[in-house]
Amino acid sequence: MAVFRTTSGTTINKAMFTSASGNTSGNSAFTVNETIPSDTPSTGSIRIVDTSDTGSTRETRYTYTGWTNSGSSQFTGLSPTLDRTYTATDDTAYVPYIDTEADATSEAVTVIYSTDRNILVRVRRKAATAILPFETTGTFSSTGYSTSAIRTTDTIVT
Amino acid sequence: MPSPLTFDFYNSIIEVPSPDTSVDLQYLINQIRDTEDELNPAMSYSKIADAFGKQSLGGGTFVGLTVQLLNNWKLRFQARNGPDTIACIVTGGNLVAESGNPISPSAYTQITIAQSSSPTIATPDDNTNIKYLIESLRGSEASGIGNIFYWDPVNGNDSNTGTLPSKAVATFAQAQILTTDSNFDVIYCLSSHPSGITTVTETLSITKNTLKVRGPGHTFQLKPTATSNDTISVGAHSVEISGIYIETAVTGSANAISVTGNRNLIKDCWITNVRGQGINMISSAFSKITGCVIENCDGNGIKTNNSVIQLNISKNIISNNADGILLSGTGTSDNLVENNLIYKNSAYGVAIGSGVVNTNVRGANTIVNNTTGNTQDLGTDTYIETQAGGASASEIADAVWDEVISGHTTAGSMGKTLKDAKAKATLASLK
Numbered sequence: 001m002a003v004f005r006t007t008s009g010t011t012i013n014k015a016m017f018t019s020a021s022g023n024t025s026g027n028s029a030f031t032v033n034e035t036i037p038s039d040t041p042s043t044g045s046i047r048i049v050d051t052s053d054t055g056s057t058r059e060t061r062y063t064y065t066g067w068t069n070s071g072s073s074q075f076t077g078l079s080p081t082l083d084r085t086y087t088a089t090d091d092t093a094y095v096p097y098i099d100t101e102a103d104a105t106s107e108a109v110t111v112i113y114s115t116d117r118n119i120l121v122r123v124r125r126k127a128a129t130a131i132l133p134f135e136t137t138g139t140f141s142s143t144g145y146s147t148s149a150i151r152t153t154d155t156i157v158t
Numbered sequence: 159m160p161s162p163l164t165f166d167f168y169n170s171i172i173e174v175p176s177p178d179t180s181v182d183l184q185y186l187i188n189q190i191r192d193t194e195d196e197l198n199p200a201m202s203y204s205k206i207a208d209a210f211g212k213q214s215l216g217g218g219t220f221v222g223l224t225v226q227l228l229n230n231w232k233l234r235f236q237a238r239n240g241p242d243t244i245a246c247i248v249t250g251g252n253l254v255a256e257s258g259n260p261i262s263p264s265a266y267t268q269i270t271i272a273q274s275s276s277p278t279i280a281t282p283d284d285n286t287n288i289k290y291l292i293e294s295l296r297g298s299e300a301s302g303i304g305n306i307f308y309w310d311p312v313n314g315n316d317s318n319t320g321t322l323p324s325k326a327v328a329t330f331a332q333a334q335i336l337t338t339d340s341n342f343d344v345i346y347c348l349s350s351h352p353s354g355i356t357t358v359t360e361t362l363s364i365t366k367n368t369l370k371v372r373g374p375g376h377t378f379q380l381k382p383t384a385t386s387n388d389t390i391s392v393g394a395h396s397v398e399i400s401g402i403y404i405e406t407a408v409t410g411s412a413n414a415i416s417v418t419g420n421r422n423l424i425k426d427c428w429i430t431n432v433r434g435q436g437i438n439m440i441s442s443a444f445s446k447i448t449g450c451v452i453e454n455c456d457g458n459g460i461k462t463n464n465s466v467i468q469l470n471i472s473k474n475i476i477s478n479n480a481d482g483i484l485l486s487g488t489g490t491s492d493n494l495v496e497n498n499l500i501y502k503n504s505a506y507g508v509a510i511g512s513g514v515v516n517t518n519v520r521g522a523n524t525i526v527n528n529t530t531g532n533t534q535d536l537g538t539d540t541y542i543e544t545q546a547g548g549a550s551a552s553e554i555a556d557a558v559w560d561e562v563i564s565g566h567t568t569a570g571s572m573g574k575t576l577k578d579a580k581a582k583a584t585l586a587s588l589k
Contacts, residue, residue: 002201012202047202056166061198099197124195128319133194133205156209156223157191158184158319
């Protein structure tokens with residue numbers, strides 16, 4: 001399941017950040033030009049878009065263990081390490097609020113409120129009991145956000 | 159089995175890799191849903207397709223499948239090198255696209271889609287009657303009338319449904335998860351290795367009542383490497399294990415099969431090279447071991463422990479073990495050994511321990527050349543039938559001629575009767 005920030009509707013904001021210089025292949029940190037907002041999860045995943053890649057490897061997902069705005073704005077503890085060198089200002093990145101394989105009946109993340117955010121929630125499952133892809137939109141405000149996924153059994157897949 | 163499809167999320171292309179020349183819509187939607195739930199990168203993209211249909215129309219007929227590709231997604235067959243153009247086909251229902259054309263062109267391929275305004279899926283009607291008929295022919299012990307699952311250690315995948323050979327799972331553990339307790343389900347073991355022999359190192363712990371595990375025979379071999387577990391352990395009732403070649407790890411003391419539970423059937427298995435017991439029975443009633451070869455066990459070929467009753471051991475070949483069959487334990491009674499060939503075991507062919515009650519060793523067993531002895535009876539009310547063909551005519555003649563005179567002079571014996579008759583006849587003639 002995943003919860004993304006959106007620009008509008010169901011369009012994910014995939015340019016929350018732009019790559020700074022020095023993000024070379026093998027690095028375990030990713031530096032961005034923008035200040036990382038306070039409502040960024042303390043750990044999670046960052047998805048980096050190589051805008052010059054027009055194939056199936058255009059986006060890569062890394063997990064991170066921390067972030068900082070001290071000095072440069074940086075996500076640290078990346079796993080795996082960067083698989084390529086990213087181009088400063090051209091390549092972009094975005095951080096979902098939740099981006100995980102759920103292992104319980106609910107998933108949650110606690111962040112520091114910054115400003116109201118439009119979000120997109122997705123839940124998908126293809127397993128012995130598959131469900132139809134579920135998605136909904138909402139607004140993450142100062143009171144937080146919560147929703148229930150409608151898990152309709154997929155009667156087509158086998 | 160078709161190759162996995164590849165998904166290019168940036169260009170919205172689903173590609174059927176070469177050399178595949180066809181794609182079934184059921185397979186397509188399965189692959190789409192399987193890909194859509196991947197974190198990287200699918201979760202950050204909208205869903206690829208919707209699918210409709212498969213409602214039952216009765217009589218084994220269903221509304222056909224329609225797959226609608228969304229958001230400009232298209233299907234493409236991998237480009238060929240030419241110069242020949244390869245004919246490719248999309249089958250299994252209607253493929254449509256939100257954008258209009260669901261097909262993306264590629265070099266040297268020509269695509270055919272068989273579309274219909276009223277597609278249907280026609281499948282055979284309920285085959286329950288056939289299931290019952292077939293199972294009735296297998297004998298009273300077998301009744302695999304539940305669901306069928308396929309276990310293919312070579313080509314299977316544990317994310318599959320297991321409901322067809324082409325959708326087999328890779329491990330027994332997953333296959334058993336798919337089954338239902340007490341539902342008479344069947345797991346078929348598929349031997350699909352190109353060499354002709356499929357070798358499995360997994361150990362099987364059977365916990366579902368009435369589960370039937372059926373293999374193809376010698377070509378499906380369980381050869382565990384772990385020494386900690388018995389190769390097959392049954393902890394359920396009315397389980398069937400048949401048609402499997404079974405060893406244990408080369409070291410340790412594991413048993414090939416251990417059984418705790420009632421009415422279990424072990425049939426047509428080849429059990430060999432075992433460090434412990436070939437078959438170890440504990441607390442079991444009305445179980446049956448038949449048609450098996452049980453050989454080369456460091457322990458006994460078949461061993462009963464406490465509370466094994468009415469075990470039927472028949473039509474097995476049992477050799478080169480410690481005891482061929484050892485019946486032992488408290489509360490062990492009313493067991494039957496018949497029609498077996500039991501030979502060249504290093505201890506007894508059949509050993510019956512003290513406290514074992516009402517054992518019957520009967521009905522055309524051949525028990526020969528066992529080192530310590532063919533049978534040992536320390537039990538209570540044992541019946542051991544004399545083996546047919548055990549003595550030749552000359553041996554019988556010798557036994558008669560060599561019998562001591564006293565055996566023919568006691569009252570009621572044939573010799574004494576004939577002698578008395580002769581004396582009476584002589585006296586009568588003198589009168």
